[in-house]
Structures are given as C-alpha cells and as structure tokens.
Amino acid sequence: MAESLELPVIDLSSPDRISTANFIRQACIDYGFFYLINHGVEEQLLQNVFDESRKFFSLPLEEKMKLGRKGDVGFAPIYAENLDSSTSSKGDLKETFHIGPLEGYESHIKNQWPSKELLPSWRFIMEEYYQKVVSVGKRLTSLIAMALNLEDDFFEKVGALDKPYAFLRLLHYPGEVGDSDEVIYGASAHSDYGMVTLLATDAVCREKHKQPRIWEDVRHIKGAFIINLGDMMERWTNCLFRSTLHRVMPTGKERYSMALFLDPNPDCIVECLKSCCSDSSPPRFPPIRSGDHLRERINAAYSASS
Numbered sequence: 636m637a638e639s640l641e642l643p644v645i646d647l648s649s650p651d652r653i654s655t656a657n658f659i660r661q662a663c664i665d666y667g668f669f670y671l672i673n674h675g676v677e678e679q680l681l682q683n684v685f686d687e688s689r690k691f692f693s694l695p696l697e698e699k700m701k702l703g704r705k706g707d708v709g710f711a712p713i714y715a716e717n718l719d720s721s722t723s724s725k726g727d728l729k730e731t732f733h734i735g736p737l738e739g740y741e742s743h744i745k746n747q748w749p750s751k752e753l754l755p756s757w758r759f760i761m762e763e764y765y766q767k768v769v770s771v772g773k774r775l776t777s778l779i780a781m782a783l784n785l786e787d788d789f790f791e792k793v794g795a796l797d798k799p800y801a802f803l804r805l806l807h808y809p810g811e812v813g814d815s816d817e818v819i820y821g822a823s824a825h826s827d828y829g830m831v832t833l834l835a836t837d838a839v840c841r842e843k844h845k846q847p848r849i850w851e852d853v854r855h856i857k858g859a860f861i862i863n864l865g866d867m868m869e870r871w872t873n874c875l876f877r878s879t880l881h882r883v884m885p886t887g888k889e890r891y892s893m894a895l896f897l898d899p900n901p902d903c904i905v906e907c908l909k910s911c912c913s914d915s916s917p918p919r920f921p922p923i924r925s926g927d928h929l930r931e932r933i934n935a936a937y938s939a940s941s
C-alpha cells in the first residue's frame with residue numbers, strides 16, 4: 636500500500652513574495668512537486684472545464700476520432716500514448732485531448748474543436764481556462780526565478796515565455812482496469828518534459844527518485860493545482876530542482892484530470908544556470924533547444940501509434 640505524501644502548499648496570493656519564493660525553492664529541491672492555492676482560477680471555471688471534458692469523452696468513439704490527433708493537438712484514444720515503454724508495451728489506459736497555443740503558432744498548430752452543434756460552449760470554456768492557467772503559470776515562473784536567486788523576469792529575458800509553448804491536455808481514465816495479462820497503467824511512470832505543469836485532478840500517485848522505487852499517493856486538495864517541474868527546469872538547475880517521476884494507476888474508478896504544460900518557446904536554449912554549476916559540479920546536460928527536446932520526447936511516447 637503506497638504511503639501518502641504531504642506536499643508543501645504554496646499560496647500564490649501571498650504579498651510576501653520573498654518568503655513564497657523560499658518555500659518554492661525548498662519544495663522544488665525536496666519534491667519537485669507542490670500544491671498551489673489561491674491561484675485565482677475560479678472553482679466554477681474548473682468545474683465547467685471538468686463538465687465539458689466529461690461531455691467530450693462521453694461522445695461515441697467515431698465522433699471523437701473525427702478530431703483525431705494531428706500534429707500535437709486533438710484527440711488520442713486509449714493506448715495511443717505510452718509514457719514508459721520499458722514497463723508496458725501496450726500503452727496507457729487513458730484518452731486525451733490536446734489544445735495547443737492559441738496564438739503565435741498558426742502556421743503549424745491547427746487546434747481542433749468539437750462542433751458547436753454538439754458542444755456549444757466547449758471552445759469558449761477551454762480557451763478561457765487555457766489563458767487563465769497560462770497566466771498563473773507565468774506568475775509562478777517569476778517566483779521560481781526568484782527561488783533560484785535570479786531576477787523575477789529571468790524566464791522572460793531568456794525568451795522562454797515569449798509565445799510560450801503551452802499545451803492543455805484533458806485526460807480521461809476509464810473505470811476499467813484493462814483486459815491484458817500485462818500490468819496496464821493509467822499513465823505509466825514519466826517525468827514531464829517542459830518547464831512547469833499545472834494539474835487539476837482528483838487523485839494521483841507520485842514517485843520519488845529512489846531505488847527501489849517507492850510510490851506515494853498524493854491526495855487531492857479541492858481547488859488547488861498540483862504543480863510539478865519538468866525536465867527543462869531540471870536541466871536549467873543542473874538537477875538542483877527535481878523533475879520527479881510520477882504515474883497514475885488504474886483503480887477501477889473513472890477519473891478526469893487536466894494538465895497545463897507550460898513549456899518554453901521552442902527556440903529558447905535551455906542551459907545550465909551559472910549559479911547551479913561550478914568546477915566541482917559541472918553541467919550534467921549540454922545546452923538544448925527546447926523545441927528539439929520536446930519533439931524527441933513526444934515522438935518517443937507516441938512511437939507505437941504514429
């Protein structure tokens with residue numbers, strides 16, 4: 636039985652930004668995960684997004700497949716993605732819908748939307764949620780910069796937040812536990828690829844970097860986002876801040892969640908911060924173009940289906 640993990644709680648509305656940044660620093664060193672409360676995204680909007688998501692995933696499969704994944708956006712059915720092909724060959728027992736940047740990438744990201752006849756408010760609600768969570772994510776990254784003793788606009792200055800590459804992913808884990816002999820995961824073990832993820836959900840399992848792996852449950856706090864750092868934050872900080880492995884186990888209970896991945900502009904070069912390396916602790920990763928890193932990881936997760 637997994638132990639329950641008490642993650643730190645960060646209050647985004649606190650006027651004392653220095654203390655908040657210090658709490659964030661400790662949370663990112665210890666866990667790479669924390670709760671974010673008082674973020675300003677209204678309960679009602681969160682509820683509306685869950686409701687609309689439920690309506691979409693309840694449509695017949697052929698209707699959902701009309702919006703099948705093109706480029707990185709649209710619907711992907713169960714087993715399409717495999718976040719950890721080393722533990723399972725079948726893929727993850729979840730279906731997803733991805734919404735990409737609303738502006739700045741029109742030439743190659745063509746968001747798909749359910750028809751107004753089927754789901755009249757869908758696009759409007761998703762766009763509102765997307766914009767609000769991206770702006771929460773930007774406020775959070777300024778505190779993360781402060782937590783690294785950088786200017787609060789550091790991530791803007793390096794171009795990461797100039798047309799950030801943000802994706803909203805709606806997730807639906809069906810209630811069944813799968814019919815194969817193999818272990819099937821809702822979402823198999825992975826770390827996120829980008830900068831920071833803002834997750835709204837009802838229950839998850841997280842793992843700490845330990846061998847043998849010890850999995851700990853994360854409880855849901857109503858209205859709070861669960862924040863986790865992605866691999867690019869780990870690269871910037873030379874592993875001072877963690878991009879922690881996590882997974883979702885099928886419990887036999889249906890579950891919905893939505894993750895906003897706030898990733899840097901694809902042209903942003905992610906390289907070890909000067910304050911995070913020294914002669915005795917040289918950079919563990921070479922500089923990388925954010926878009927190249929993302930492309931490699933996304934392609935690997937969808938390689939069986941694309």
Ligand SMILES: O=C(O)CCC(=O)C(=O)O
Pocket residue numbers: 804806822827834836838839881883891892893894
């Ligand atoms: O649904 C969840 O709780 C987690 C999903 C997740 O980790 C992901 O999509 O990267």
Ligand SMILES: [Fe+2]
Pocket residue numbers: 825826827881
């Ligand atoms: Fe994840």
